[in-house]
Amino acid sequence: MAADRLMLQNMIFYGYHGVFAAEKELGQRLEVDVELQLDLRSAGVNDDLEATINYVEVYTVVKEIVEERAFNLMEAVAEEIADTLLGAYSLLEVCVRIRKPQPPVGGTMDCFVVEIRRQAKNG
Numbered sequence: 001m002a003a004d005r006l007m008l009q010n011m012i013f014y015g016y017h018g019v020f021a022a023e024k025e026l027g028q029r030l031e032v033d034v035e036l037q038l039d040l041r042s043a044g045v046n047d048d049l050e051a052t053i054n055y056v057e058v059y060t061v062v063k064e065i066v067e068e069r070a071f072n073l074m075e076a077v078a079e080e081i082a083d084t085l086l087g088a089y090s091l092l093e094v095c096v097r098i099r100k101p102q103p104p105v106g107g108t109m110d111c112f113v114v115e116i117r118r119q120a121k122n123g
Contacts, residue, residue, distance in 0.1 A: 003092045004040035008055055009033045013066040017077055020104055024070065028100065030077075031111075032062055035095040036085065053089050061085060074098045074114040082118040093119045 011034070016027040036053060043052035062081055071077045078096040085094050097115040105112075 003037035006036045006038070006040070006053055006055060006058075007033065008058055008062070011059060011062060013063055015066045015070075015077070017066075017071045017074065018100075018104075019072050023104065030066055030074075031099040031101065032066060032081070033095075033097040034058060034062060034081065034085070035097075036089070036091050037093040037095075038089070038091050058085065058089075061088065074100060074112065075116070078114050078116045079118075082116055086118060086120055091120055093117060 011032045013030050013032065014027055015030050016024050017030070018024060018028070036058070038053065040052055042048065061084055065080050065084065066077060069077075069080070071080070078098050081096045082094045085091065095115065095117045097113060100112040101110070103109060103112040
């Protein structure tokens with residue numbers, strides 16, 4: 001079955017994640033994309049908000065995780081977002097992409113990106 005997708009792209013937050021003390025103390029800008037796979041046919045046919053996912057709620061979940069928690073790794077931030085969304089909604093799959101602009105690597109680099117995809121557990 002082909003899945004439909006809802007995407008929230010380039011959400012910008014300020015978080016305190018990283019392995020270096022300066023990252024935890026000073027914080028940094030993070031850019032987050034979330035892609036939710038689910039069946040949107042009923043929502044589209046019936047023009048019914050109850051048959052889809054309220055993207056304001058999804059934004060709020062992601063914002064709370066990124067801005068109110070602290071992790072060493074972007075992988076852990078992405079995992080927490082994916083796990084929380086899969087637990088809260090009837091999704092087939094979630095993809096979380098996090099960009100850390102200008103990471104502290106001792107040189108010039110546009111951004112570090114981590115992307116994870118997680119599927120709903122059957123049963």
